[in-house]
Amino acid sequence: MKRMLSACLMLACGLVLAASSPSTAVLPNASPHQSVGTVNCASSTCHGAVAPWTGSTVQQNEYTTWSRLDKHAKAYAVLLNAQSRSIAAKLGLKQGAENAPECLDCHSHNPPPALRGERHMLSDGVGCEACHGPADKWIRSHTVPGTTHAENVANGMYPTEKPVEQAKLCLSCHVGDNSRFVSHRIMGAGHPRLSFELDTFAQLAPAHYKIDDDWHKRKGDYDSVRLWAIGQALASKNQLDALADPKRGRDGLFPELALFDCHACHHPMSEKKWTPRLGVGPGRMRLNDSNLLMLRAIVRATDPNGANAFSDQVTQLHQAVAGNAAAHGADPLALASSLSATIQRYIGKLEQQRFTPALQRAVLAGLIDEAKRQQFSDYAGAEQAYMAISSLSSSLAKQGALGGAAGVADMNRKLAALRVTLANEEAFKPDLFAKGLQGLSRTITPQVN
Ligand code: HEC
Ligand code: HEC
Numbered sequence: 001m002k003r004m005l006s007a008c009l010m011l012a013c014g015l016v017l018a019a020s021s022p023s024t025a026v027l028p029n030a031s032p033h034q035s036v037g038t039v040n041c042a043s044s045t046c047h048g049a050v051a052p053w054t055g056s057t058v059q060q061n062e063y064t065t066w067s068r069l070d071k072h073a074k075a076y077a078v079l080l081n082a083q084s085r086s087i088a089a090k091l092g093l094k095q096g097a098e099n100a101p102e103c104l105d106c107h108s109h110n111p112p113p114a115l116r117g118e119r120h121m122l123s124d125g126v127g128c129e130a131c132h133g134p135a136d137k138w139i140r141s142h143t144v145p146g147t148t149h150a151e152n153v154a155n156g157m158y159p160t161e162k163p164v165e166q167a168k169l170c171l172s173c174h175v176g177d178n179s180r181f182v183s184h185r186i187m188g189a190g191h192p193r194l195s196f197e198l199d200t201f202a203q204l205a206p207a208h209y210k211i212d213d214d215w216h217k218r219k220g221d222y223d224s225v226r227l228w229a230i231g232q233a234l235a236s237k238n239q240l241d242a243l244a245d246p247k248r249g250r251d252g253l254f255p256e257l258a259l260f261d262c263h264a265c266h267h268p269m270s271e272k273k274w275t276p277r278l279g280v281g282p283g284r285m286r287l288n289d290s291n292l293l294m295l296r297a298i299v300r301a302t303d304p305n306g307a308n309a310f311s312d313q314v315t316q317l318h319q320a321v322a323g324n325a326a327a328h329g330a331d332p333l334a335l336a337s338s339l340s341a342t343i344q345r346y347i348g349k350l351e352q353q354r355f356t357p358a359l360q361r362a363v364l365a366g367l368i369d370e371a372k373r374q375q376f377s378d379y380a381g382a383e384q385a386y387m388a389i390s391s392l393s394s395s396l397a398k399q400g401a402l403g404g405a406a407g408v409a410d411m412n413r414k415l416a417a418l419r420v421t422l423a424n425e426e427a428f429k430p431d432l433f434a435k436g437l438q439g440l441s442r443t444i445t446p447q448v449n
């Protein structure tokens with residue numbers, strides 16, 4: 001919770017429904033194609049211009065933006081710093097972090113050696129091909145006038161414009177998936193806790209592309225709220241899949257601790273902070289439910305008829321994880337798998353979902369309701385709620401649905417106050433956060449023009 005909290009109400013977005021078709025694109029790190037290297041994109045007549053070109057469909061200065069401003073370009077360099085050296089030493093990685101697949105898989109584009117072209121360099125960090133896919137089969141053809149985006153994708157370009165595919169890509173490194181993961185062992189050695197929200201981070205990354213009319217024409221629609229919602233659903237699913245996977249969900253006698261709320265364990269014993277919010281007794285482990293909390297509010301607003309069943313499924317999982325009598329001995333891993341399947345169905349629905357201002361307000365109201373029911377007593381949940389509110393309200397502001405300049409100023413003031421309550425993770429006071437959130441009720445009620 002450092003820079004991500006600076007997201008404010010000035011972000012750009014469109015709002016029409018995407019004509020997306022389900023796709024089974026392979027992530028760049030699992031592609032069968034060869035990676036040619038970021039340097040191939042860097043010429044000043046390709047993507048290395050110093051300023052955006054006028055009259056071109058794309059900016060042409062993407063490489064310049066990435067190399068100068070984007071943290072992804074520095075992701076490999078991080079592996080050489082003192083923090084990484086200390087992590088590697090504690091983990092016993094003798095070859096050093098910069099040579100360890102455990103680190104390179106996320107801090108660089110690390111395809112198998114046979115698929116690295118002559119100019120591919122691990123030291124380029126998270127370069128163009130880490131997100132846009134190995135370019136061997138499209139590097140030449142994609143510059144030929146008349147080539148369509150669909151043709152590029154057929155040649156191995158990754159469809160970053162599709163919300164579900166974009167979410168899969170970003171979350172694979174920022175939350176972890178079955179190909180890469182920051183385990184509690186890595187965190188115990190000093191890796192920062194991963195905290196991510198797709199829409200906020202998409203806005204935070206220095207923009208090397210512009211969602212304009214021309215983009216819509218070539219790539220379809222863009223809805224920042226839908227991106228947020230899909231990000232929440234997929235993050236929940238990734239977490240449940242990791243929990244249910246015998247290879248990733250176990251560590252000796254224990255489950256993988258990175259899937260649980262960090263401060264369930266990491267807080268002073270004198271601090272009595274147990275609350276009954278999950279329906280499980282004191283002294284139990286609790287899953288990190290920050291994404292599931294967001295998803296519950298999304299389901300309640302978009303699928304009122306299915307909301308209770310979804311909520312029950314989440315509660316059953318919590319109770320089974322805690323070994324509660326109410327769970328009647330249900331297998332938590334089987335419940336995690338079935339909840340994951342439910343979420344997969346919701347992802348399909350969300351892909352087609354149009355988030356009208358009324359629906360966005362309903363989600364916001366749902367989050368405020370969760371605050372009334374003391375559901376944000378864990379820091380990670382509160383942090384997600386903050387990013388959600390910031391994301392939803394900036395979308396409402398953009399549509400003029402937040403009561404004009406005065407409404408936007410009011411929201412910005414309240415968001416700033418809410419943010420103060422999140423400044424120090426270790427000293428987080430849930431009551432202050434909940435109070436601040438409830439103070440938003442009036443700001444989001446429909447404005448009569
Ligand atoms: C699953 C992907 C993943 C793996 C595996 C991973 N990291 Fe990271 N790491 C990240 C992400 C994402 C961030 C950025 C977190 C943020 O700023 O939100 C990060 C941040 C860091 C930071 C802090 C960087 C900064 O700018 O403050 C260090 C240091 C680091 N990682 C080192 C390592 C080392 C060493 C390894 C191997 C033992 C490793 N990482 C493995 C994804 C990963
Ligand atoms: C962290 C992931 C990531 C990295 C790294 C990255 N991009 Fe992108 N890029 C995106 C996303 C997301 C979009 C927006 C969706 C889209 O247009 O497909 C995008 C869009 C683009 C576009 C399309 C703009 C348009 O109007 O259609 C170009 C061109 C582009 N990137 C080039 C590059 C180049 C060149 C590099 C390397 C210097 C690079 N990108 C690195 C994620 C990334």
Ligand code: HEC
Nearest residue numbers: 003071074075078106107126130169170173201202204205
């Ligand atoms: C191959 C792994 C990988 C992928 C894919 C990836 N990232 Fe990252 N991202 C990282 C790492 C590692 C860092 C940390 C780099 C550092 O600290 O220097 C990072 C940092 C960031 C930051 C800076 C965060 C901060 O604390 O300042 C943003 C924003 C970001 N990523 C957004 C995205 C988005 C949006 C996508 C998807 C379009 C994406 N990333 C895809 C690995 C990845």
Ligand code: HEC
Nearest residue numbers: 184187188189190192193257258259260261262264265266
């Ligand atoms: C089930 C309880 C539990 C959970 C949940 C948990 N941890 Fe830990 N953590 C531990 C234990 C036990 C240790 C080892 C403490 C020791 O060696 O003294 C530890 C060690 C650590 C350390 C190293 C501390 C040191 O003294 O060197 C860090 C950092 C850490 N955890 C971060 C996290 C983060 C981040 C999360 C959440 C993603 C998390 N932990 C979740 C129990 C937990």
